[in-house]
Amino acid sequence: MDPDGRTIMTKARRTNRALPADAKWTAILGIAVVGIVAFWQLAVTRLELVPAAFLPPPTAVAAAFTELVTRAEFWSALLFSLQNLAIGLVAAVVVGVVAGLAVGWFPVLHFTVAPFLWLLYSTPKVALAPLFILVLGLGNSSKIALVFLLAVFPILLNTMEGVETVSPSLVRAGRVFGFHGVALGAKIILPSTLPFSLAGIQRGAALGFTGAVLGEFLGGAGGLGHMLERAAFDFRMDEALAIVLVMVVIANGLLLAISGARRRWAPWYSGSVSAVS
Amino acid sequence: APEPRTPVDLGQGEPGPAEDTQITLAIPFPDVTMHSMYAVGTELGHYAEEGLSVEVITADNVAAAVSSGSADVGVESAGSVIEAIRGGVEVDALSGHFCRQNFDFATQPGVTAIDQLNGTNVVLAGTSGDPAEFQRALALREAGWDLDSVDAEIVYPGPDSATWREFFVTDRVSLIPFYGDDRPALEEYGAEIIVESLQNWPNDLQIAGSGWLAENPNSAVRFLRATMKAAEYIVAPGAGHIPANKDSVLDIYEKHGFDVADLRVQNGPWVLDGHLTCPNLYFGEEAWNTTIETQKLQPLDFAAHVDLAYLERAQGLLGIGNDVPSELTYP
Amino acid sequence: MSASTLRQSDVPEPGSPDPREPLISISNLGVRYDGGRRGRTVVAIENVDLDVYAGEFLTVLGPSGCGKTTMMNTVAGIVRATEGSVRVDGVPVTGPGPDRAVVFQDYALMPWRTVAANVRFGMEMQPRLRDRDADAQVREAIELVGLRGFENSYPRQLSGGMQQRVGLARALVAEPRIMLMDEPLGAVDALTREVMRGELERIIAATGKTVMFITHSIEEAILLGDRVAVFSSHPGSIAEVLEVELPRPRSERSAAADPRYVELRNHLWTLLETDARNAATEIR
Amino acid sequence: MSASTLRQSDVPEPGSPDPREPLISISNLGVRYDGGRRGRTVVAIENVDLDVYAGEFLTVLGPSGCGKTTMMNTVAGIVRATEGSVRVDGVPVTGPGPDRAVVFQDYALMPWRTVAANVRFGMEMQPRLRDRDADAQVREAIELVGLRGFENSYPRQLSGGMQQRVGLARALVAEPRIMLMDEPLGAVDALTREVMRGELERIIAATGKTVMFITHSIEEAILLGDRVAVFSSHPGSIAEVLEVELPRPRSERSAAADPRYVELRNHLWTLLETDARNAATEIR
Amino acid sequence: MTTPPTSNATGLAARLARLDRKHKALVFGGEVVLFLAVWQVVVGQWRLVNATFFPPPLSVLDGLVDLVSSGTLTEHALTSVQSWVTGFALAAAIGIPLGLLMGSSLPVDRIVGPLAWTIYATPMLAYQPLSKAWFGFGTGPVVFLVVIAAVFPILLNVSAGIRTTNPSLISAGRVYGGSRFQLYRKVLLPSTVAFLFAGLRQAAVMATIGMIAAELTGSSTGMGALIMRTSNTYNTAQSFAAIGLVVLWSVAMTQLISGLGRWWAPWTRTGGRS
Numbered sequence A: 001m002d003p004d005g006r007t008i009m010t011k012a013r014r015t016n017r018a019l020p021a022d023a024k025w026t027a028i029l030g031i032a033v034v035g036i037v038a039f040w041q042l043a044v045t046r047l048e049l050v051p052a053a054f055l056p057p058p059t060a061v062a063a064a065f066t067e068l069v070t071r072a073e074f075w076s077a078l079l080f081s082l083q084n085l086a087i088g089l090v091a092a093v094v095v096g097v098v099a100g101l102a103v104g105w106f107p108v109l110h111f112t113v114a115p116f117l118w119l120l121y122s123t124p125k126v127a128l129a130p131l132f133i134l135v136l137g138l139g140n141s142s143k144i145a146l147v148f149l150l151a152v153f154p155i156l157l158n159t160m161e162g163v164e165t166v167s168p169s170l171v172r173a174g175r176v177f178g179f180h181g182v183a184l185g186a187k188i189i190l191p192s193t194l195p196f197s198l199a200g201i202q203r204g205a206a207l208g209f210t211g212a213v214l215g216e217f218l219g220g221a222g223g224l225g226h227m228l229e230r231a232a233f234d235f236r237m238d239e240a241l242a243i244v245l246v247m248v249v250i251a252n253g254l255l256l257a258i259s260g261a262r263r264r265w266a267p268w269y270s271g272s273v274s275a276v277s
Numbered sequence B: 001a002p003e004p005r006t007p008v009d010l011g012q013g014e015p016g017p018a019e020d021t022q023i024t025l026a027i028p029f030p031d032v033t034m035h036s037m038y039a040v041g042t043e044l045g046h047y048a049e050e051g052l053s054v055e056v057i058t059a060d061n062v063a064a065a066v067s068s069g070s071a072d073v074g075v076e077s078a079g080s081v082i083e084a085i086r087g088g089v090e091v092d093a094l095s096g097h098f099c100r101q102n103f104d105f106a107t108q109p110g111v112t113a114i115d116q117l118n119g120t121n122v123v124l125a126g127t128s129g130d131p132a133e134f135q136r137a138l139a140l141r142e143a144g145w146d147l148d149s150v151d152a153e154i155v156y157p158g159p160d161s162a163t164w165r166e167f168f169v170t171d172r173v174s175l176i177p178f179y180g181d182d183r184p185a186l187e188e189y190g191a192e193i194i195v196e197s198l199q200n201w202p203n204d205l206q207i208a209g210s211g212w213l214a215e216n217p218n219s220a221v222r223f224l225r226a227t228m229k230a231a232e233y234i235v236a237p238g239a240g241h242i243p244a245n246k247d248s249v250l251d252i253y254e255k256h257g258f259d260v261a262d263l264r265v266q267n268g269p270w271v272l273d274g275h276l277t278c279p280n281l282y283f284g285e286e287a288w289n290t291t292i293e294t295q296k297l298q299p300l301d302f303a304a305h306v307d308l309a310y311l312e313r314a315q316g317l318l319g320i321g322n323d324v325p326s327e328l329t330y331p
Numbered sequence C, D: 001m002s003a004s005t006l007r008q009s010d011v012p013e014p015g016s017p018d019p020r021e022p023l024i025s026i027s028n029l030g031v032r033y034d035g036g037r038r039g040r041t042v043v044a045i046e047n048v049d050l051d052v053y054a055g056e057f058l059t060v061l062g063p064s065g066c067g068k069t070t071m072m073n074t075v076a077g078i079v080r081a082t083e084g085s086v087r088v089d090g091v092p093v094t095g096p097g098p099d100r101a102v103v104f105q106d107y108a109l110m111p112w113r114t115v116a117a118n119v120r121f122g123m124e125m126q127p128r129l130r131d132r133d134a135d136a137q138v139r140e141a142i143e144l145v146g147l148r149g150f151e152n153s154y155p156r157q158l159s160g161g162m163q164q165r166v167g168l169a170r171a172l173v174a175e176p177r178i179m180l181m182d183e184p185l186g187a188v189d190a191l192t193r194e195v196m197r198g199e200l201e202r203i204i205a206a207t208g209k210t211v212m213f214i215t216h217s218i219e220e221a222i223l224l225g226d227r228v229a230v231f232s233s234h235p236g237s238i239a240e241v242l243e244v245e246l247p248r249p250r251s252e253r254s255a256a257a258d259p260r261y262v263e264l265r266n267h268l269w270t271l272l273e274t275d276a277r278n279a280a281t282e283i284r
Numbered sequence E: 001m002t003t004p005p006t007s008n009a010t011g012l013a014a015r016l017a018r019l020d021r022k023h024k025a026l027v028f029g030g031e032v033v034l035f036l037a038v039w040q041v042v043v044g045q046w047r048l049v050n051a052t053f054f055p056p057p058l059s060v061l062d063g064l065v066d067l068v069s070s071g072t073l074t075e076h077a078l079t080s081v082q083s084w085v086t087g088f089a090l091a092a093a094i095g096i097p098l099g100l101l102m103g104s105s106l107p108v109d110r111i112v113g114p115l116a117w118t119i120y121a122t123p124m125l126a127y128q129p130l131s132k133a134w135f136g137f138g139t140g141p142v143v144f145l146v147v148i149a150a151v152f153p154i155l156l157n158v159s160a161g162i163r164t165t166n167p168s169l170i171s172a173g174r175v176y177g178g179s180r181f182q183l184y185r186k187v188l189l190p191s192t193v194a195f196l197f198a199g200l201r202q203a204a205v206m207a208t209i210g211m212i213a214a215e216l217t218g219s220s221t222g223m224g225a226l227i228m229r230t231s232n233t234y235n236t237a238q239s240f241a242a243i244g245l246v247v248l249w250s251v252a253m254t255q256l257i258s259g260l261g262r263w264w265a266p267w268t269r270t271g272g273r274s
Ligand SMILES: Nc1ncnc2c1ncn2[C@@H]1O[C@H](COP(=O)(O)OP(=O)(O)OP(=O)(O)O)[C@@H](O)[C@H]1O
Pocket: C033, C034, C036, C042, C043, C044, C062, C063, C064, C065, C066, C067, C068, C069, C070, C071, C284, E006, E007, E008
């Protein structure tokens, strides 16, 4: 007998696992997180594994965080970043999905454009920063552009790969019942690809947020990235970490929101889609 | 030889009427001394008197920000400006910004000879390729600390001296340059202060987009005049004297979001870094050539690329000349 | 043996269509697929001649991979003929059209649409149908296939047989003259199959469509068809067309006792046996 | 009707097993799956009693979802009984064992292994078999199922029927006493099915295994089985066990003429009809 | 009418679809040449963009020649390759076993999973100061960031691969006498190979990005440092040459991994497009 093998089997069978057990796991996860935070505190203050200047203990970060959220400056910076993120993301989603559908669907585009997309995707965009400033300036447009640029590739490439999985029989059904051109795209290709696009959007959103921060590092005078830069510049690591914490919360919030959207809008899709990262 | 530039004609007497101009000014990093003149100029109303309002932003690449029009005026190190101009980036050197630089270095406690640096990490600048690195190496060599003679790794911990200081006090690096505000922490740590000198260096320049300058000659002159007034307000009175405006300047910094608690308790003469600034924002051919020489740049003809008319006009309006800065030494 | 001949019957049955005016006329049809993995060309069907008459229920029987689906798809207009032609009412087929609807072997339902929305899909692109009371028509079709109460279910919540009925309803609301059905009962278990076969007969009788119905099963071909077209493989073409003279409604149990059924069944077995043996040892 | 009674036969046929010493003895078996989507507990089977005798070919017939696979998996030892017990040779089953091999409905071949390597999988983890000449045995099994020449093909290069035969060969090299076969012909078309059925009969006869064989098809249950166990659903349990007295080898065509075949068939139809009708309108 | 998606379609698309690897590479090569030519004309000839910030390909080539002939490139490239390979190997060494564990053990999945996603979603720059505090300067922090960047795609893909292993295969493995270890070796691992290589491919791209991000500050050698130094001194031709080499490296590594995947797991080769 192999009781463990059995767990593997039943678990693999049902990827959407049961809900009541969730409470238990959430509790265990909570305990794990508390454990990690406690270890962090001890490691810095007692064991002195790392100097507090580089990694302030959680208590210091928490203090910085509570101080941070009372500042009006923080909220306006957050709003500033989120605005750019929202605009850039919407653009990335629209362009990524539409272009992804087109490139995935039309073999001519697929063979001519796709390799370039992969090439562009693997270019370290950080290195092209001056080019950005030159072309787009330091206003919101360069930040939005960076959000867009970092977010669009996962979305586009995932959508593109998703299109390849569209069932040919659904396409045939669409054509038999009179759909062609844009209608076919809207009614068959897009919904079929949606789970893949959403997986891409999930990754794109997290990367896009990095893009917004990066854009604020490039220049300007607003946003969380700018606050982080100032904190890092004075080596106030507690505040810097508190800002990073906010960023992590936002990135994970986006992740959660999108997987919620995925469950809601693409409930028919239960399998796992691996996202291009 | 290339043709010298013909200076712009800025007329005589008062510049044209105030134009209600908004100036975006780019600095390379959000440091209190970088902000200083502009914060003071704004708070004391010097810019408003000229019909100007100045907004300070940071830019990863100031030359690109200025040449793209994202910023009207920028502060950039002299060497970078020369290279940018050589590369055809459309910026003009407007004036000096800091006319001196302090070359102060600390080593780990007990490190008093150059060969003790063997096999350690040393900091000369925040990022690779920062022109200050050459000047600092030169200053160290002149003081008998020739880094080329030892096997020390030069590392770049990031742009600000606060970071260098933290690496230093946690014994990650054995030698750092430092500024006035780092001194108390270093003394408490027991660091050896091996070199302390103040030299006349064309540290940073103010640059402006060529297009902007041609369109706003009056505003450029007015901007320089207001900035000089602000510089005058914070500039160091000389060795041994505490700046008279210390408290009001620190109030201004605080109002601009900087933490000045450490500076308030400092009582040195250089607390405001005023010794780095010349009230006439000096810039000239000598500074240009010094930069090319010390940074081992390819020669570039000053007269063909720089028009000092704006600076000299603003200096003239205040009744001061474009004099080479006087030698200042630490007490 | 020449194709499209009616065997065992010279006198058209009462109500049987006029043999001189076929609704679908396939002549000398050939389809090549080129450019598989290594650019290899596959001749899927060749020299197919077949006529289908208005109001007729024609079943197409043949082993796996012989080209049945390919032939049906050329009639539907979703695969292009590389040789010969398909005409519907004398007009050559150049693409899909509202006169022909398909019930797919794998259902081809949109997983993101409910049953009702899937059925509505059949009429969404047809201006002439859209203006009418779409909801009423959809409801009616769903009722006809016996899915009342499941309007808001998603396909994944239905059994295979139910999904196939959704596909049928979708084809019905398109109001085609011709229904092309590709092994609609292929994925259903034998017990459910019998039940669905009866329902299909009833629905088609109620709507009077012309049907081309593909199947793997000899029993099904006989029980459902007015005529049975038998495909042979390598390359696919029509081996024989047989008339089924059993009275309707037919059920497997009642038919089994009829000597004509048994004879027809044995004949079809003999026809297919060789092909079946080949198919069993051949790489797909 | 009590389960595991032999109907229409009091005198054991020559060569039929001794009813007093079953090889597999399932008694009062119940399986619950808990924690489905919303933690709902599914009672898959309940009160199942069934004996299988050494050397016997038992077919299990029942509608979709009634619990046939569940029962077989408890015998195989990959699903645990929540009630009652399964004994093989009097020893309670607690997990998989080398005396039982399974032919899976979905083949369960390793896509990364060639045919030969897949077959070898059946023996490579059994110490008692490893010492023998593995290659020769694998070759022999492949030959037995008629796949000579395909040793180095990958599963995806084979048709469904061929893949199923690889699964069969894999089970054979494991040298089990009991073969558990879960709808092995479910995915094969009707024509190929007939061919494979014959081969299966031949192979089993040649190796003398005890077989439990699940099917959806009444014909298949009769044609293959020494006895037929009929499942009913909600919750799954054995409704009846029938003895099949037709002479072997049996073929669909020859059997159809035998009145005993027709009678058995009709009886099974009647047994299943209600379940089939329910299944057709029920959410899976 | 749109072209039907059946493969009996004709025209350019179908012809392209039928090209073999070599010809596809040729088509792509042609496109790259065309792209470079347009870039050269737009920047070098028409001067639509300031060449200091966006040097034309021929200047970049000059820059490359300078870098090579002065010998600087070798030193930087070697350092980077060393950090990349070390970091990538470590990421694989951590990511694969942990992914396997995550895929096959519910508790590990439930605890490591959310933490992994959180760390994955955290912007890389948050780790910068920490990495230097722990590993000092030189290649230490670079390797650290490469690991951080590359480990999650591997980890998450491998665990997804394990979790989606066909349950029938696991049953088959158990029925034929597989012990727990044998199940891993003979069933779970092989069926995860396709996912593993997908993860490794993504990780190769991420590792490169992580490497550059780490090298931009810190030590004086490495491609990131080279990019930083050359762009700080307005040697943009050289800096673009360095960027180009980094991109080339990233593409070469993904291709290498794809090739390895095809060689190792021939059964995962898919037909049709891509
Ligand atoms: N898109 C395609 N590209 C290449 N070859 C194809 C394509 N579609 C079908 N074929 C080939 O054409 C032949 C006929 O296929 P088709 O699907 O028409 O057979 P079928 O009679 O419907 O089989 P089945 O009963 O299994 O559905 C087969 O050999 C098949 O492999």
